[in-house]
Amino acid sequence: MSSEPENPSSSTATPPEESGEKISKKAAKKEAAKLEKLRRRQEKEEEASRKTASLSIEEESFSRSYGDVTLNELKSTEDPKAGKWREAVEGKEWTDVRELVEAMEGTEVLIRGRVHTYRHVSSKKGFLIVRQKGSKVQCVVAESKENHVSVDMVKFVRQMNSESFVDVIGYVVLPKDPVTGTTQQVEIQVRKVYCVNSALQMLPLYVEDAARSEADIQAGKPGANQDTRLNFRVIDLRTPANQGIFSIQSWIQIGWRECLLRKGFIEIHSPKLLAGSSEGGSAVFRLDYKGQPACLAQSPQLHKQMAICADFERVFEVGAVYRAEDSFTHRHLCEFIGLDVEMAIHKHYSEIMDLVGELFPFIFNKINENCQKELEAIRKQYPFQPLKFLPKTLKLTFAEGIQMLKEAGVQADPLGDLNTETERKLGELVREKYDTEFYILHRYPSAVRPFYTMPCADDPNYSNSFDVFIRGEEIISGAQRVHDPELLTEQAKRFGIDVETIKTYIDSFRYGAPPHGGFGVGLERVVMLFCGLNNIRKTSLFSRDPLRLAP
Amino acid sequence: MSSEPENPSSSTATPPEESGEKISKKAAKKEAAKLEKLRRRQEKEEEASRKTASLSIEEESFSRSYGDVTLNELKSTEDPKAGKWREAVEGKEWTDVRELVEAMEGTEVLIRGRVHTYRHVSSKKGFLIVRQKGSKVQCVVAESKENHVSVDMVKFVRQMNSESFVDVIGYVVLPKDPVTGTTQQVEIQVRKVYCVNSALQMLPLYVEDAARSEADIQAGKPGANQDTRLNFRVIDLRTPANQGIFSIQSWIQIGWRECLLRKGFIEIHSPKLLAGSSEGGSAVFRLDYKGQPACLAQSPQLHKQMAICADFERVFEVGAVYRAEDSFTHRHLCEFIGLDVEMAIHKHYSEIMDLVGELFPFIFNKINENCQKELEAIRKQYPFQPLKFLPKTLKLTFAEGIQMLKEAGVQADPLGDLNTETERKLGELVREKYDTEFYILHRYPSAVRPFYTMPCADDPNYSNSFDVFIRGEEIISGAQRVHDPELLTEQAKRFGIDVETIKTYIDSFRYGAPPHGGFGVGLERVVMLFCGLNNIRKTSLFSRDPLRLAP
Known part of the structure; x- marks a missing residue:
């Protein structure tokens, strides 16, 4: 379209009449033959032109029924006769x-x-x-x-x-x-x-191939491997399953916001550029901020709590979260979207769990009501069973979980964390016993929770914290936070954190802070687990992992 | 609360009975006096205790009517008798x-x-x-x-x-x-x-002072300067005006989403960690990504367009945008929230302007309907006139704008950009003539727009682009994009961009791309200009500028 030849006159077939050269007989004869040839060509062209003219009513109309749209026509021209x-x-x-x-x-x-x-x-x-x-x-x-x-x-x-x-x-x-x-x-x-x-004739990935189910590929039809898909994500995303996945991702946010806004929450945005090193730990992306050392927020934790100290009472955030972890699992990304909640509580951390227990079934129902076509499209390529969840979310204590595992012959440290395998096993036991794949496990051992977690009143070895599971995988972490600056300082020190680096955070509790708590969940994980997908890269629009920074 | 003395026994007043020292007469006398003192104190305490017991029905109840809540009571205890x-x-x-x-x-x-x-x-x-x-x-x-x-x-x-x-x-x-x-x-x-x-007795900032209007401060009452406010933002944010500002920010997003979702858009999240240098330019934050050079996205431009190439047709994003610019103005931040739209268009870039012209009045009406108390709270501290806008948004061409300025005696380059002062002047002229403070100016000179902007069909010196103004300040930039990879490459080169660094972006148009366009707007600026505020730091929860990275 914009590839017109740079010097169109160079390809002209007409003789150089302006040249003053002397012409030999042979040359003259040759020239005459050339001219005769030209004459005949012109005659032919004229005939063709006449033919076109005589057929214009029909042929002309036929030829106007199809063709390439010129770029000029697509430049928002106002002229209806542009083409x-x-x-x-x-x-x-x-x-x-x-x-x-x-x-x-x-x-x-x-x-x-x-x-x-x-x-x-x-x-x-x-x-x-x-x-x-x-x-x-x-x-x-x-x-x-x-x-x-x-x-x-x-x-x-x-x-x-x-x-x-x-x-x-x-x-x-x-x-x-x-x-x-x-x-x-x-x-x-x-x-x-x-x-x-017009697309290129040869594409690096075909939608047909990208859309094949595992069963079809097993049966010998061509598929596409994950790296090809991710390298040419703009093509991969065109499959019906992918169109469905990101529509569902959008709907999850619709449900999230509808439920929270109705309950008096407001949406905030906390800064992702932080001085120091976020909540501590080495898995942060560091950068130079105008000469100051800075890092990317690993979570909105500190600022969402500060928003509570700033009287917003009930806040949520949907925003990017950065983890420089070298995790090559199916469930870790270096950049993902965190759905976060923080709220003042009156008496008990169950107020937070009650919200979780109501919010997620609300979201799940929202998807089931509005995304049947999308779910069908996903299921066609990646078969999965609908998620089982109860209208009233099941809550178990960590100790009850350990006991269930013990009865099933699985040993787990009552003061340690559950590993992925044990979590999955517990998920199975819970599904068998309670017929749900969505449940809350609370009162986690203090040792495995962050320093800002409120210990239990009756036993400091346990904390006012919870995890939430979907299909046996941990997806949400939440807790009541320590709002007392002295206890907070003490716990930070015990966790080996340099309290100077989180001074602003700790200080914000000195100016009056209500009891509060909250939770965080990765959007991509919600989509992945709701749809029973096997890899989080399927639910991130353009995924970022330790090896991937493009497209 | 958790500040119990580490070694309580060291402060005991009882004599060291276990010491085998010989006691002198004088010492013995002294010791006897001490014991007598102790005996008297004990008697007094017993008497007080008896008194309390005898008054328990009344006094005991009185003393239970007030007091400090212990941290233990706030640790979500289940025990109603905990305190x-x-x-x-x-x-x-x-x-x-x-x-x-x-x-x-x-x-x-x-x-x-x-x-x-x-x-x-x-x-x-x-x-x-x-x-x-x-x-x-x-x-x-x-x-x-x-x-x-x-x-x-x-x-x-x-x-x-x-x-x-x-x-x-x-x-x-x-x-x-x-x-x-x-x-x-x-x-x-x-x-x-x-x-x-309990808050500290002495606070670094008082809500009363932070909430003072300019008029009250002029009248001699104490105020608080901007740096103090921002340093102690968790206190500053408690003022009625600030509570209102962030409630309105939340409502703007509600209106934004409601209108766009209804029109078939879906919400996406593009990565903020990019290889290379975003859309080019030096004002990017650079970082090391697992050994690869990377930067923070200056806008979701490239990825939102790629989402269109990926068949999402109509997408929007609400997400962080990073600018490492050394701008110390009232309207620039190094990190802000971008509201972005990208959409396939059928024929004309007016399809995008029509959306803008409908979307923002929808948002403004939403705020006026739902936030009267909030607006009142803001107005009390920062007086402002309600924004004037028309139900059908005014559209003027850039040339018409230049002409209006010319008629008012203001010269402006017809192929250049408007400066802040000229924009403000034009805003005044438009308000006088059309009675609106919200309007669209389109067909900008190509030279002042990004390389991916579609030139006009009739004159490549102009482009299918627009800016939108609120109260004389530019707030939205939008355009039809070049979806043809050859023209895009050509324009990128002309703008001095190394096309190799944006290869994935350009390539995504080779696999078939529809005509499309979109726009972007800073959330903080919408709040600022709707409420007639004088500084963008007032509308960013925790602002980031070249000198500020905390709290």
Whole structure:
């Protein structure tokens, strides 16, 4: 489009008339032959031109029914005569592919989508599947005088590269037999088709391959490995499953906010650039901030608590969290979205657990109510069972969990943490006994919780803290916090933290602080576990792990 | 509370009986006097103890009506007999201060808030103003046998430090005269009062001072300078104006999401850790990412466009944006929250402007409908006129803007950018002529827009771009983007960008890309300009500028 030759005149075929050279007989003869050739060519061109003119009513109209849209037409020109596409779509509205239904039979529609596949029938007919987001519709391109569809137009459609963007104008028709391989059960009888933007002929990844289920791949069909997918994420994300995953991610946030806002929370944004080293620990990204050493926040912990000291009472945040950990597991990322809550409490940390126990079933129900198509699309590629959860969330104490494990013959340290395997085992036991895959385990040993966790009143070896599990994996961590600056200092020291580096944080409790607590959860993990996916890279739009910083 | 002496026995007054020293006469006499003193003290204590016992029915009950809540009681103990506070609040629900209204006259309530001020009347009576978030109520503490309020209790209340958290149990009464200086028009006749958490006696900043209007400060009352406010932001944020500002910030996001979700957008999160240097330019924060050079995203520009190439069609993002600029103005921060939109368009970049023109009035109306109290609180400290905006947003071309300026005698380069002063002037002219302080200026000169901006079809010196102004300040920048990889490469080179560093971005348009565009706006600026505030640091929870990285 912008690749016009730099010096078009250099390719001219006309002789250099302006040259004053003397001409030999042989040369003159040669020249005459050349001119004769030129004359004949001109005659031919004129004839062709006359033919076009005489056929203009029909042929001209046929040729205007298809073609590449020029970039100039796409530069938001106001001129409806800027080109044939611009003229064809003038005054028309686009219909979404997913909205194409039987009731529209006979109406003319204009749709935009990608060339998903083309099935060649003959030089006069073919089937173009147009995909828009996850939805697909079959468009029938067949030579037809009545519809102004020429063989050349059928050829044009056949030759379009897959993944190109196309505008199709045609009539909605009902197919004789049900169409397989599309989401829409109507067809489009194509009248006009324009290539809005052409994709490369050879793509590094094909949506068809990226969308294959494990079963299909086992059966010998081509798939795509994770690195190829992530390298060409803009193609990978086009699969119906991925479209579904990120729609569900958006819905989780809708549910999250709806429930919390209704309960008097406000949404805050805490800074991610921090002086010092966040909550301590070495797994932070460090940087130079105008000459000052700084790091990226490992969580909004300190600032969300400071927001409570600042009288906001009930706050939540949805924001990036940075972990420089060298974790190569299926559930760790170096950058992810943290969903955080912090709230003043009146009497008991159960106030926080009650919120969790109400909030997440609310979110789960929200997804189940609004995302059936998306869940179906995901399930088709990655089969999973719907998450089992109770309307009233189950709460068990850590000691009760240890006891259940013990009875099942699994030993676990009553003052230590559970490892991934034990957590999974406990998840199984809980599902068997209580028929839920979502539950809260609380009163964790103090030793395995952060320094700002409030110890239990009756036994400082345990703390007013909890974890929440989905399908046997820990997903939420929460607790009542220490709001007393002296106890907080004491506990920080005991954990080996240089209290000078968190002075502002500790000081904020000296100006009056209410009892409070909260919790945090990774958005990507919620999506992953709700949909029973096996890798968090599937639920991060552009994932960041120790080896991946692009795209 | 946790400050028990480390070695309590060292302070004992009893003689060292176990020492085998020989005792002199003088020493013996001294020792006898000591013992006599001790005996007398013990007698006194026993007498006091007997007195307490005999008065237990009355005095004991009186003493249980007030006091400090122990940390143990606040450790979420299940034991209702853990202390007098725990016992007093057992089975009771807390009422929010803002919910205290005349209709509740005579009912007993339990409230929690901060000690805002105490007005001493006599040793037997005083007025305690309790503040919860922005709301205040007057609590009358007066000696009363009937209410079990002793003089000691009045003294206890008087001696509480300001900003301490307090639980008050009492009856709602209607004051004879209207109460000035509180938001609630009822009083609480105090029966019980407990200090939940004590603030330091001397605070580095007082809410009263932080809440003063410019007019009050001019009149000689103490204020607080900006650095003190920002250094002690957890106190500063408690002012009614600040509580209002961040409530409005939360509401802006509610309006933003409600409108966009309704229009088929989904919320995405793009990575902030990028390889290379974002969109180019030197004002980036650089860091080491596991041995790879990386930087913090200056905007979600590249990834939000990639999301469009990935078929999401309509996306928005609310996320942190990092600018390492040395800007010390009232409107620049090094970290702020970007509200971003990117959308596929069908024909014209006006589709994007139409969205802006609908979205922001929707948000403004949302705030006006839901935040009258908050706006009032802000206006009280920082007077401002309500923003003027039209139901149908005004659109002017850049050329029309230049013409208006010219007619007003202001020269501006028709192919250059407007400076802050000219923008402000144009804002005045537009307000005078069209009665709006919110408008769109479009078709900017190409030279002053980023490399990825689509040039106009009719004149490449201009581009399919726009800025949006509130009260004469630029707040939103948007445009149609170049979706053609060749033109994009060409424009990037012309802008001096190393195309190798943005290869993934450019390549994503080779796999098929729809025409698209979008815009970005800083959340803090929307709040600032809607409320006519003079500094963006007022609308950032914990601001980050070239000199400030804490708290």
